Amino acid sequence: MSKGRRRAVHWVRRAVQVAFIALFIVMTWAAAYPPSATLDENLFLRVDPLAGITAAWESGLWLYLLPAWILLGLTLVSGRFFCGWICPLGSGLEMLPSLERRRGRKISRLRPKDIAGRSIGKNDLRVRLKYVFLAVLVLLFALGINAIWIFDPLVIANRAVVFILLGGVPFLLIALVVLAVVVGPRFWCQEMCPFGACLSLASMAGSRLPVAASPLTLVKDNDACTHCGRCACACPFGIAGVADSEKTGRLAMADCALCGECVAACPERGALSLRVMGAPVLVSGKRPGDWETQEEAIACEM
């Protein structure tokens, strides 16, 4: 597979992300009077499990939850694809110029245990800030206080669009933009977002499902991996190439957003692959016919 073809996943994903950002803005724009006959408000807000639970609370409006249930079900089998491909806020933040990206992610800055090839131990669990935020939101909700409006990415994005249309200043969005530029483009998504934490928990629950049953998975072949660490450097979510399950070979399901950047960066044939229902659609490394140029690739600087 040529390098150009492998890089194509990056541009395909960018196109999808831009399309969803445009759709999000159009849907918020179209929420103005008169209400549409088909859809009155931004559908993105109903995809949100946090908002869905808010709707179902006391009022029993479980139908409002339907899109959220569908997303949770898809996340169970396919991981956080929503974050990598659809979320308008995360996509927007990822496209920002970042100080971190400017400095460059160097393998030397990663600790050895972060680098690809290490399988996760039984007692290892990533306790990230996002889970703390999610727990705080749930506890506050039990106490009768709704704090979802502060932390929910889709609510923040929707309110920002409405505020800008009204001539207001979207303070929370500006704060997130500053965070992305200074700390890292996906820092919010990976470490703080409670919506992402919900999806992470769902994908954790489904991480033992067979690859063939999943509409989209990243699969890692530990035998083909040479532990070069390029995948860890390419990952916008800052996760290392760690397989969650030795049996299925699924890659870091809980936090992986299935963006495919690692597949594009990986020099080893077949070490990483993006699969649809078990069939590889994007495979790392070169085709057998390209082997004569492999030495050049190895000689290439990282």
Next chain:
Amino acid sequence: MRDVRMGRRDFLALGVTGSATLLAYALLREKGGAVLLRPPGAQDEAAFTTRCLRCGECVRACLTQCLEPASKDFGTSKLWTPRFNPALAKCEFELCGRACAQACPVGAIRKPAGDEVRIGTAAVARSKCIAWNEGKACLVCYERCSYGAIEVDSRGRPRVVPEKCTGCGACQNTCVTCPDPAIVVYPPGTALESGGGGRGN
């Protein structure tokens, strides 16, 4: 960003969760419980504040653009919730088909079938009203009211009939008194003097 072992870090995470919850609870807890003017169908203030996402869809959807996100003056727990401001426009709940209720993604603004609307109740501040104060023949609020909720006595002075008032805000929106209107819509539960008068801003 790092792998941690369950146990001590877990304990730390629990501690952080607990203290963050307490801090947020202290910040967001409703103090005093001020009631704001809300879109029709959102008059249960406590339930509405709990459910509202502050997404701004209702503000966007309103026909007359009479809603605004509440500023921080109304308290942190009410920040950016939709507030009906009759100074912007009157609420045309009979014409718009309850666009705000339709737009709400979490059903916080309800659209009860055939239920009577009571966003609030208007009251005349006699000290400001030029009909009461200066004896002038001003009947603007009386003429604008679609519900016959304003009665005028033999000397041309307006009074609000609270039973008929829906709180649509037409009277406040149109009142000629500067800078503050002499007739103002108050949220439900506000103590008003009998005859709907007397209370200032």
